[in-house]
Amino acid sequence: MAEHLASIFGTEKDRVNCPFYFKIGACRHGDRCSRLHNRPTISPTLVLVNMYQRPDMITPGVDAQGQPIDPRKMQEHFEDFYEDIFEELSKFGEIENLNVCDNLADHMIGNVYVQFREEDQAAAAHTALQGRFYSGRPIVVDFSPVTDFREATCRQYEENSCNRGGYCNFMHVKQIGRRKHGGSPPLRRARSPVRENSEERRAKIEQWNREREEKQG
Template structure:
């Protein structure tokens, strides 16, 4: 989902009509406020997506450049869920903006991630062309994964019970 996460630390100004120039301005919003905003965003998208299909991985980019800024990549357990998510999200709005969702042929983003960013040493900063992944805290991630696991275990149990009642 392109440009879905709107990082409150970043604002943009488009200055030239002939050359699509972007000025990236970083605000002075307190880190706690940015972290809280991201936590709510991540939780919201994860929960909504997990109702469509089982999530294997969710990646949010915090780059400042136009082609990666705010992109969200969700790897589902199966392709059917990914197609269903694309169809559902492409008809929705989030944070007063339309959601642009497409399928990606890439199944492993490890080589696309900036290792230097993970070590807080990327010299290119937010304009790096490798993915600067914004990660949720471990407690939130564990909570969401546990909730998803319980949800899908319940669905499997429900499906088994329906099959048993049909065969009786």
């Protein structure tokens, strides 16, 4: 019996625990879900809820004034954000995974998932980030049950074939550093003086991404 329960835990057959919350760390029903959302009290993974504010928040592809936004600008905006949070979060420990959702539904839009190597590191980040602000908005941080991002991620999205679009229930992970090697120069742009270390930071992120790709085979 116990074995049976273990094998169905967090799956569709599990009538008690919500499979979406268990696997993806987010469920569209939120607190009104008929199944349990088992919030971990400790985990190597944190979710920073709705943290990334895309420039086309109101209507996809269009800015607040109704003007279309160049997709490259959007990517730059995102990569700036990614660099910022990567740097900030690495202060607490070694990052195993840092994923930002491209989903559009309220419970997933802009969610940042960071998985540290150790639970202690996540706990330190959790304590430090509470009550802090990013871009003028309070940071909402929680421990997340997600530890296997392969299970949580939409594979069709990675293959550009997800027909559920932004309302898919699986994570659509925003990609960074997809630039081809050689040929085009690395993304550079005018930066304020505080960003002088950006090149270094970007190299760090790219190295870290490569390591992650190697690890995931």
